[in-house]
Amino acid sequence: MRYDVAVIGAGASGITAALFAAKNGARVTVFEKNAEPLKKLLRTGNGKCNLTNSSIDINEYVSSDIDFVKDKMFSFSNNDLIHFFKTLGLMTKDKNGYVYPLSEQATSVSAVLLKEASIYDIRIKLDSFVNLIDKKQDRFLISVEGDKKRYEFDKVILSTGSKAGLIKGEKENGSKLLNPFGLSFKPFVPGLCKLKLGGYDFETVKGVRNEAKVSLLINEKVVKEEFGEILFWEMGVSGICIFNLSNHCAGKYNNNDKMTVRIDLLPEYDDAGFEEFKEFALVSLLLNNEKSIRELLNGFMKDKLSDMILDLCNIKHDTPVSDITKAKLFEILDRIKNVTFNILDAAGFESAQACVGGLNTNELTNDLEIKAVPGLFVTGELIDVCGPCGGYNLQWAFTSGVIAGEKACC
Numbered sequence: 001m002r003y004d005v006a007v008i009g010a011g012a013s014g015i016t017a018a019l020f021a022a023k024n025g026a027r028v029t030v031f032e033k034n035a036e037p038l039k040k041l042l043r044t045g046n047g048k049c050n051l052t053n054s055s056i057d058i059n060e061y062v063s064s065d066i067d068f069v070k071d072k073m074f075s076f077s078n079n080d081l082i083h084f085f086k087t088l089g090l091m092t093k094d095k096n097g098y099v100y101p102l103s104e105q106a107t108s109v110s111a112v113l114l115k116e117a118s119i120y121d122i123r124i125k126l127d128s129f130v131n132l133i134d135k136k137q138d139r140f141l142i143s144v145e146g147d148k149k150r151y152e153f154d155k156v157i158l159s160t161g162s163k164a165g166l167i168k169g170e171k172e173n174g175s176k177l178l179n180p181f182g183l184s185f186k187p188f189v190p191g192l193c194k195l196k197l198g199g200y201d202f203e204t205v206k207g208v209r210n211e212a213k214v215s216l217l218i219n220e221k222v223v224k225e226e227f228g229e230i231l232f233w234e235m236g237v238s239g240i241c242i243f244n245l246s247n248h249c250a251g252k253y254n255n256n257d258k259m260t261v262r263i264d265l266l267p268e269y270d271d272a273g274f275e276e277f278k279e280f281a282l283v284s285l286l287l288n289n290e291k292s293i294r295e296l297l298n299g300f301m302k303d304k305l306s307d308m309i310l311d312l313c314n315i316k317h318d319t320p321v322s323d324i325t326k327a328k329l330f331e332i333l334d335r336i337k338n339v340t341f342n343i344l345d346a347a348g349f350e351s352a353q354a355c356v357g358g359l360n361t362n363e364l365t366n367d368l369e370i371k372a373v374p375g376l377f378v379t380g381e382l383i384d385v386c387g388p389c390g391g392y393n394l395q396w397a398f399t400s401g402v403i404a405g406e407k408a409c410c
């Protein structure tokens with residue numbers, strides 16, 4: 001029997017699911033609310049599409065069930081994905097684990113996927129916002145906004161993604177489409193996003209970048225550490241390493257947990273190296289007593305950051321170094337190595353690259369079919385799985401698309 005399969009959402013996971021269902025004999029129709037398919041994929045990796053990672057550590061995913069993620073990744077791994085793209089004629093390159101198309105153009109990835117979709121006669125209905133999925137006996141009925149017709153299918157794959165990266169005014173109803181089936185869904189919270197911090201007027205350091213070691217502390221306990229470039233924005237701090245910390249803050253912004261971010265602005269120095277550095281700074285202080293403390297600090301750090309540190313230490317920027325005691329100097333240096341801010345909130349969904357939360361994994365079979373609704377499958381970010389930066393989320397989108405697509409056709 002040849003099944004009629006509907007895929008809701010022409011994103012990375014939906015197009016992949018459509019391909020694998022069609023390759024295995026299904027007649028596939030994809031409904032996409034936007035006027036073009038794979039719109040988000042074109043924005044990924046700054047337009048270069050970081051499609052996977054060559055050394056994925058599954059434990060870095062945030063999910064209510066890591067074993068569930070492990071199991072799925074085993075079925076279709078990063079190497080399987082690279083091989084799959086090779087068979088479509090897409091070559092890749094590896095930059096410190098981050099895997100991109102060799103062309104460094106996301107359009108190369110979307111082009112091979114859409115070409116394959118056309119080879120397998122997959123129908124992509126654009127400008128089609130699905131607002132209801134209904135099940136009558138063994139058949140699914142799909143309603144599209146502004147369209148009186150009800151579309152009938154044997155199987156449905158729901159691939160509507162999350163609220164992350166939505167453009168202002170763009171509609172999102174993935175979780176609502178699941179509502180009629182009474183499933184448990186962890187509300188979406190922005191992941192891979194900038195953090196809003198308290199305790200300083202960040203407008204003064206907006207746009208400043210610096211290498212840093214950043215640590216997330218929850219109730220004074222370090223739960224995650226990352227190295228990399230940070231970027232201050234008007235309400236706090238951003239950068240890939242901060243994005244990765246933000247995944248671990250999700251769900252904790254409004255409860256009683258105390259969340260802080262600790263920033264080491266001199267990550268080049270380990271503990272022993274830093275003790276030597278302090279002694280060197282002390283010599284510098286003695287040799288340069290005609291300078292201000294700001295001028296002394298500018299010998300080794302960015303002026304706006306040294307101003308921030310002095311403000312946090314309540315020291316005037318133009319204080320002569322002759323007025324700075326050894327103890328005061330060491331206090332300033334310790335602050336540079338260890339500046340801590342309270343985390344107030346995540347930046348909104350629009351600037352997030354992913355969402356933490358989604359459909360509870362225990363609602364799903366191994367094949368990503370909803371246990372309570374046979375014939376209805378779910379993929380991608382709509383499931384409670386969120387990875388760090390570096391190709392983890394597209395890998396999950398592709399992996400889940402392959403699994404659901406292969407099963408939905410039989």
Ligand SMILES: Cc1cc2nc3c(=O)[nH]c(=O)nc-3n(C[C@H](O)[C@H](O)[C@H](O)COP(=O)(O)OP(=O)(O)OC[C@H]3O[C@@H](n4cnc5c(N)ncnc54)[C@H](O)[C@@H]3O)c2cc1C
Pocket residue numbers: 008009010011012013014031032033034037038039040041043044045046049050051052128129130131159160161162164165171172173174352353354379380381382390391392393394395397
């Ligand atoms: C700016 C940005 C950069 C990113 N960079 C990377 C990166 O380099 N590497 C990486 O691994 N991940 C990256 N991500 C994350 C990655 O893009 C997502 O995890 C991935 O696209 C999720 O795939 P998906 O299929 O679940 O959802 P999506 O790709 O979001 O696709 C969902 C599709 O469903 C459609 N849709 C939604 N609701 C309906 C409806 N009711 N009816 C019809 N259609 C509907 C949407 O329009 C969309 O096309 C980035 C995200 C953003 C926002």
